[in-house]
Amino acid sequence: MSAPVSTPTATRAAALPRHAHGLAGRAAASIGTPGGAVFVLVLALLVATVVANPNFGDPGVLIRFLGRTAPIAIAAIGQYYVIVSGEFDLSMAAVIAAQVVVAGNYIGDDTGRNVIGLVLMLALGAFIGLLNGLATTLLQVPSFIVTLAMMLALTGLVRYLSGGAADAPPNDDFREIGRGTVESVPVVDVIPYPLIVLAVLSALAVWLMRRPFGRTLLAVGDNPAAARVSGARVWWVKTRAFILSSLAATVAGILLVGYAGVHPTVGDGYEFSAITAVVLGGVVLGGGRGWVLSAVAGAFAIELLFTLLTVLDVDATWRDTVRGLIIIAAVAFAARAWTVGRRTGTRRTAPTTPATPLTTDLSGPPTEPTPGTNTGGN
Amino acid sequence: MSGTARPGLAGRTGTLTSTGIVLAVLAGAVVVGTILTGIEGRNFFSTGNLRDILTATSVLGFIAIGQTLVVLGGSLDLSVPFVASLTGVVAGGVMAGESGRVVPGVLVGIALAALIGLVNGLVVSILKVHGFIATLGMGLVISGYIASTYQGNHGSAPRSFRTIGISFLGPVPVSTLIMLGCALLAIVLLRRTRLGHHLYAVGGNPEVARLSGVRTAVPVIAAHVLCSVLAGFAGLLLLARLSVGNPTIGSQGQYDLMSIAAVVLGGTVLAGGKGNVTGTLAGVAIFAVMDNVMAVMETDPFLRNVVRGVVIVAAVAVYSRRSIGRRPARFERPGVLDAALQEAK
Numbered sequence: 001m002s003a004p005v006s007t008p009t010a011t012r013a014a015a016l017p018r019h020a021h022g023l024a025g026r027a028a029a030s031i032g033t034p035g036g037a038v039f040v041l042v043l044a045l046l047v048a049t050v051v052a053n054p055n056f057g058d059p060g061v062l063i064r065f066l067g068r069t070a071p072i073a074i075a076a077i078g079q080y081y082v083i084v085s086g087e088f089d090l091s092m093a094a095v096i097a098a099q100v101v102v103a104g105n106y107i108g109d110d111t112g113r114n115v116i117g118l119v120l121m122l123a124l125g126a127f128i129g130l131l132n133g134l135a136t137t138l139l140q141v142p143s144f145i146v147t148l149a150m151m152l153a154l155t156g157l158v159r160y161l162s163g164g165a166a167d168a169p170p171n172d173d174f175r176e177i178g179r180g181t182v183e184s185v186p187v188v189d190v191i192p193y194p195l196i197v198l199a200v201l202s203a204l205a206v207w208l209m210r211r212p213f214g215r216t217l218l219a220v221g222d223n224p225a226a227a228r229v230s231g232a233r234v235w236w237v238k239t240r241a242f243i244l245s246s247l248a249a250t251v252a253g254i255l256l257v258g259y260a261g262v263h264p265t266v267g268d269g270y271e272f273s274a275i276t277a278v279v280l281g282g283v284v285l286g287g288g289r290g291w292v293l294s295a296v297a298g299a300f301a302i303e304l305l306f307t308l309l310t311v312l313d314v315d316a317t318w319r320d321t322v323r324g325l326i327i328i329a330a331v332a333f334a335a336r337a338w339t340v341g342r343r344t345g346t347r348r349t350a351p352t353t354p355a356t357p358l359t360t361d362l363s364g365p366p367t368e369p370t371p372g373t374n375t376g377g378n
Numbered sequence: 379m380s381g382t383a384r385p386g387l388a389g390r391t392g393t394l395t396s397t398g399i400v401l402a403v404l405a406g407a408v409v410v411g412t413i414l415t416g417i418e419g420r421n422f423f424s425t426g427n428l429r430d431i432l433t434a435t436s437v438l439g440f441i442a443i444g445q446t447l448v449v450l451g452g453s454l455d456l457s458v459p460f461v462a463s464l465t466g467v468v469a470g471g472v473m474a475g476e477s478g479r480v481v482p483g484v485l486v487g488i489a490l491a492a493l494i495g496l497v498n499g500l501v502v503s504i505l506k507v508h509g510f511i512a513t514l515g516m517g518l519v520i521s522g523y524i525a526s527t528y529q530g531n532h533g534s535a536p537r538s539f540r541t542i543g544i545s546f547l548g549p550v551p552v553s554t555l556i557m558l559g560c561a562l563l564a565i566v567l568l569r570r571t572r573l574g575h576h577l578y579a580v581g582g583n584p585e586v587a588r589l590s591g592v593r594t595a596v597p598v599i600a601a602h603v604l605c606s607v608l609a610g611f612a613g614l615l616l617l618a619r620l621s622v623g624n625p626t627i628g629s630q631g632q633y634d635l636m637s638i639a640a641v642v643l644g645g646t647v648l649a650g651g652k653g654n655v656t657g658t659l660a661g662v663a664i665f666a667v668m669d670n671v672m673a674v675m676e677t678d679p680f681l682r683n684v685v686r687g688v689v690i691v692a693a694v695a696v697y698s699r700r701s702i703g704r705r706p707a708r709f710e711r712p713g714v715l716d717a718a719l720q721e722a723k
Contacts, residue, residue, distance in 0.1 A: 090635075135691055135695070139691070139695035139698065140695070140698035141691055141694045141695050141698050142642060142648045142649075142694070142698075144638065144642070144648055145638075145639060145642050145648070145690060145691065145694055146691055148635050148638070148639060148687075148690070149639075149686070149687035149688070149690045149691045150687065151635075151687075152683040152684070152686050152687035152690075153683060153684045153686075153687030153688060154687075155680075155683060156680045156681055156682065156683030156684040156686075156687070157680070157681075157684050159680040160678055160680035160681050160684070164680070272514060275510070275514075276511070276514070279508070279511050285508045285510055285511070286508075315526060317522060317525035317526035318522050318526050319522065320518040320519070320521050320522030320525065321518065321519045321520075321521075321522025321523055321526070322522070323515075323518050323522075324514075324515040324516060324517070324518030324519035324520075324522065325515065325519060327511060327514070327515040327518070328501060328505075328507060328511065328512055328515035328516070331507045331508070331511045331512075331515075332501065332505040332506070332507050336506075
């Protein structure tokens, strides 16, 4: 923070290390960062699963697996926006449950209500996100508490209104969104609709993160005070992140109705799964750092892990233990990778420039791993 | 650094601290509770009702005290419900209904809890895994172990151990007294010991604490160990009440999220470095009063969660705005200093 200020002109001339090499070179360099390493993890888990069960390598089976994983990956995209802005969204599972119950009760057998129902659900999702965002930003209540309270309130409300019992699922036309497929595709046989939804949302997310909104979101997550004095409307940027998160949960809920029945427990545990996926993808809790597609890859890594444990016949009761160990190990590795990546980054640029503002600004003291426990917080 | 973080300092200078506001909210909850209970034709301050409320505070109280220490250090502990369950089944298994084995049972349970806390602390401080993920993972590890090893209720508590859960000193349950004793020790730890001051320093800003010569790992590890041990106490208390070790008792109580809610309700800053145990106790008491009133009014159990959620946000919003209003004062002094430096130049 202090040293690089003295040499701004020297560094302008040299290309920034992030852009110094071609696309392939940058991709290779990013493998060392947690955001890139998660793709290696996905690949390794995929190979392990295929070795353990060769059937899984069949394109038709694989594409159906990808389709099944789409809801959690979409939830991870939503959670990414919130986490990268330095907040948490624990209300995701409750939003999914609420949407599923709305789908069952409002839409039901009436196919004429499908479109209105969809619009209504998205509006409800946006409204919940708006409440979360405004309570976090304007009331200054920590998002952990806001979304926890939202989770309690929404779960309570849904169970009160539904009596805690299962309902009849909505009509098959509506469920088709979640379980339908594009038929007779070469090689992969079918393409599930959820996978298409995921692909579209991922592309939109990448585009959005390159827009001013995305840049501001990262800046707000990295340093809200600096973003505020730079003119960013912090409260509105964060609120939009919460709205996007609840909308993603809504879409996940719409897709899940296709698979699961209508029950208030659909989506249980999604908030922690989504946060885990995002963190596995190398996104830093506390905000400001991470790539959205790495979060998606994190979701696939988790689901592949589940599949692998099933294929390997690990006792169902032990799966949680293995999952916990792998999550801790992966994130511990990620914490190392950030520091290691930073060190090599500075060393590489050392001959031409004593310090590069971009890397050092992001990383703090370059030769010291950041001690302590929290990587920021809110 | 510990000067601004130390509780009570602002109180001595006359401004209303967040702890003061929490206590005011608690008083308000008691008043509203008295009125609502009175409308139902019952007496809020009857011995039976007070016993109910105080009993309800003890389990969450133990866990929330520990959670306060961890949150002050800038971490989180989501593994507490599983630690409580595990301590209960393991201690119950060792006791096996015999009075003579109460002491070994308690010791084994607490040692196990301390070990889990140690691992949590090491993973957080040495491996640099965020507390959220480290303890979420640890919770999964323990829940997997519990689910694989204990299919149903396990072990049993002898009569001598069960008396802890059912004996009273006047209207005050003994378990609550033990919990308050732990709270007192935690307050002394935070206010009077080097470890406590270091915990505030590390939670406030680990980098500054490190540059000031604090071993940043030590207070964090200690906080995690104490938190797990206190969760172990909660598990033992649940064992004494149920007389058998129940492998899912912790997760049923949602003690992870509720304890964090109580800590934040008590005015402790979630990012660490600011807050105290007194506020947390008030937060736990607010929950207990609220639950008691809703039970007396026979509110639908699902709707109770809605009320809880609204009250949590409303209460935290009250003093969050308050502390925002106070914040500029902190920056005035450096401003004066800057001006002096300018003049010196």
